[in-house]
Structures are given as structure tokens and as C-alpha cells.
Amino acid sequence: xxxxxxxxERDSAxxxxxxxxxxxxxxxPSPGPAAPDDGPGEGPASAREDKEPAGSSIAFTLTLxxxxxxxxxxxxIFAGLFTDDGVRTWATMFVGVTVQAMPFxxxxxxxxxxxxxxxxxxxxxxxxxKHPALAVPVASMSGVxxxxxxxxxxxxxxALMNRGVTPAAAIAFLLSAPxxxxxxxxxxxxxxxxxxxxxxARAVTSLAVSMMLGWLWLLTGKGSSWLKMPKxxxxxxxxxxxxxxxxxxxxxxxxxGFLVVGAAAAATLNVVVPxxxxxxxxxxxxVSVVVLGLLAVLLAICSEADAxxxxxxxxxxxxxxxxxxxxxxxxxxxxxxxxxGTFGPKFAARFAPATFVVAILSSxxxxxxxx
Numbered sequence: 001x002x003x004x005x006x007x008x009e010r011d012s013a014x015x016x017x018x019x020x021x022x023x024x025x026x027x028x029p030s031p032g033p034a035a036p037d038d039g040p041g042e043g044p045a046s047a048r049e050d051k052e053p054a055g056s057s058i059a060f061t062l063t064l065x066x067x068x069x070x071x072x073x074x075x076x077i078f079a080g081l082f083t084d085d086g087v088r089t090w091a092t093m094f095v096g097v098t099v100q101a102m103p104f105x106x107x108x109x110x111x112x113x114x115x116x117x118x119x120x121x122x123x124x125x126x127x128x129x130k131h132p133a134l135a136v137p138v139a140s141m142s143g144v145x146x147x148x149x150x151x152x153x154x155x156x157x158x159a160l161m162n163r164g165v166t167p168a169a170a171i172a173f174l175l176s177a178p179x180x181x182x183x184x185x186x187x188x189x190x191x192x193x194x195x196x197x198x199x200x201a202r203a204v205t206s207l208a209v210s211m212m213l214g215w216l217w218l219l220t221g222k223g224s225s226w227l228k229m230p231k232x233x234x235x236x237x238x239x240x241x242x243x244x245x246x247x248x249x250x251x252x253x254x255x256x257g258f259l260v261v262g263a264a265a266a267a268t269l270n271v272v273v274p275x276x277x278x279x280x281x282x283x284x285x286x287v288s289v290v291v292l293g294l295l296a297v298l299l300a301i302c303s304e305a306d307a308x309x310x311x312x313x314x315x316x317x318x319x320x321x322x323x324x325x326x327x328x329x330x331x332x333x334x335x336x337x338x339x340x341g342t343f344g345p346k347f348a349a350r351f352a353p354a355t356f357v358v359a360i361l362s363s364x365x366x367x368x369x370x371x
Contacts, residue, residue, distance in 0.1 A: 097263040117244035136214035139169035143176030172214030179206035191307035228344030288320040296328035303329035319367025
């Protein structure tokens with residue numbers, strides 16, 4: 001039995017609606033105390049982030065050990081396991097190309113990582129002319145003094161676009177930096193001793209291609225919807241040393257692997273393919289230029305090392321080998337993949353064929369003029 005006092009207490013506990021208040025939804029319940037935020041390294045995503053650098057470091061160490069081992073002991077190992085003259089020739093050429101190219105590859109990766117980490121992208125925006133047509137040649141020529149391999153040039157050019165640099169100038173830098181920087185020109189001079197005209201021809205052709213593609217963008221691509229503005233590869237607030245470390249790790253793993261593949265492919269081409277086939281292809285200038293251009297696209301050798309592979313293709317003319325060195329740093333399978341992921345598939349589908357055609361035609365013209 002309920003007493004009158006209990007009834008009054010129950011009624012007073014239930015809030016009564018104010019008849020003068022406007023109708024509406026009931027007030028939201030007050031939130032309870034927030035759960036404490038997990039510190040870094042406690043959640044699943046943080047755990048993955050902790051595991052990924054460790055895995056990358058292991059892969060980096062193993063790749064470095066394999067490359068150094070091949071460079072130092074590869075010839076003895078192959079010579080002890082095989083006695084066939086063809087295999088010995090293959091091993092000698094493979095190790096020779098790798099040993100010659102490795103110092104330039106390491107130097108290029110270090111300089112490229114330093115450029116990415118310590119040179120702010122705003123520097124380029126301030127240094128370039130405001131007029132897009134004038135910014136293109138300045139951006140192209142800046143590749144002479146700002147080294148960077150093709151793997152690093154894509155994120156660097158993306159950062160330039162994010163900081164307000166016109167896409168035409170960023171594209172020109174994207175093409176020139178891995179092709180005419182001091183490391184690449186020095187490696188070309190070492191690969192072609194006593195032939196300075198090859199170094200000049202490579203610099204002139206690559207510079208011309210980067211300018212033409214930048215101006216072509218101003219004519220056809222300005223304001224288009226098929227360029228996806230890229231995002232920064234590194235998170236905001238990442239320390240410069242960490243950016244340097246991750247950039248160096250990424251570029252060396254990619255470039256070192258492609259160098260080994262390229263050296264093996266060049267050795268195989270010289271040993272396995274019958275000499276008369278190569279002579280037949282090399283005898284036709286236009287066919288040889290196109291074939292070596294396509295070979296550069298497929299091999300995807302780092303620009304710091306491709307001159308040594310080109311120098312080993314002695315069956316081909318200097319013009320054809322020039323096309324190999326001009327095409328490789330600006331359009332190959334890994335660059336197409338990088339550009340697709342950074343700028344979008346619509347951009348890559350237009351940019352890669354246009355770059356290849358301009359590079360082949362420019363190589364033919366400059367080769368006829370200088371070589």
C-alpha cells in the first residue's frame with residue numbers, strides 16, 4: 001500500500017513539462033566521462049606503424065648485404081659454380097655493371113633524401129618566376145643543381161604543387177631533376193670515358209624534353225580535371241631526420257632492386273640473344289632507337305646507373321643508347337605506377353605516351369646533330 005508521502009516524493013522526482021515551453025525533442029543526455037585516449041603505440045594502427053619500419057629496416061639491410069656481396073664476391077662465386085663461357089661472360093658483365101653503378105646510386109639516393117628532408121618546398125615557389133611560361137625553363141634548369149632520382153622526383157613535384165607552384169613548372173622539374181643532375185652527368189662521363197659529347201647530348205636532350213612537356217601542359221592541360229592534386233607523402237610534423245631516413249630507405253630499396261634487374265637484363269641481352277639479331281636491329285637507326293626506348297621503359301633502371309647499362313650495349317649506335325638514357329629517367333613502368341598513384345590514372349594515361357614520343361623524337365634530333 002502506497003502512502004501519500006511516498007506518492008508525493010515520486011511525483012516530485014518526475015520532471016513536469018512546462019506548458020509554456022515550445023514543443024521539441026527531449027534534451028540529449030549529458031555525455032559521460034570520455035575514455036582515455038590511447039597513447040602512441042597502443043592501438044592497432046600504431047602497432048602496424050611500429051612493425052612497418054622494422055620490416056623495412058630488415059629488407060633494407062638484406063638488400064644492402066646482397067648487393068655488397070654481389071659487388072665484392074659475385075665474380076668468384078659465379079666462376080666457381082659455373083664453367084660455361086657464356087655464364088662466365090654473363091656474370092662478369094652483371095657484376096661489372098653493378099659495381100660501377102653502385103657508388104653513384106648510393107650518392108644519388110643520399111642527395112635526393114637530403115633534398116626532400118631539408119629543402120622546404122616553399123623555396124621553389126619563391127625562386128620561380130610568377131609567369132608560368134617563364135617558370136618552366138627555370139624549373140627545368142634547376143634540375144642541374146638539385147639532384148634527385150626519379151623515385152624521389154614524383155613526391156617532390158607533388159609537394160611543389162601543394163605549395164602553389166604551377167603544375168607546368170612542377171612537371172618540368174619532375175622530368176629534369178633525375179635526368180640532368182650532377183650525379184647522373186658524372187656517372188655518364190664515367191660510363192663513356194673520352195666521349196664528352198655523350199654527356200652534352202644527354203643533358204641537352206633531357207633539358208629540352210622537360211621544357212617541351214612543361215609548355216605542352218600549359219597548352220593542353222591547364223585547368224583540366226584529369227590531374228589529381230597530390231597529398232604529402234609524409235605526415236605533418238614529421239621530423240626532418242625521420243623524413244631523411246624514410247626517403248633514403250624507400251629510394252634505395254626501389255632503385256637498388258631495379259639496378260640489379262637492369263644489370264641482369266643487360267647481361268642476358270648480350271649473352272643470350274643471338275648476335276645477328278642484335279646487329280639486324282642495331283643496323284636500323286629508327287628501329288634501334290624505338291627498341292632501346294621501350295627497353296628503358298621495361299627495365300626501369302635508376303638514372304644514376306642507367307649509363308653503365310647503356311654503355312654495355314655496344315651493338316647499338318650512340319643515338320640509340322642516348323634514347324635509352326633519355327627515356328629511362330622520365331618514363332618507365334615504376335614511374336607510370338608512381339604517377340598513377342600520385343596524380344591519378346587519367347594523368348598517367350596521357351602523360352606517359354606523350355613523354356615517350358617527345359623523348360624519342362628529341363633523341364633522334366640531338367643524336368643526328370651531336371653524335
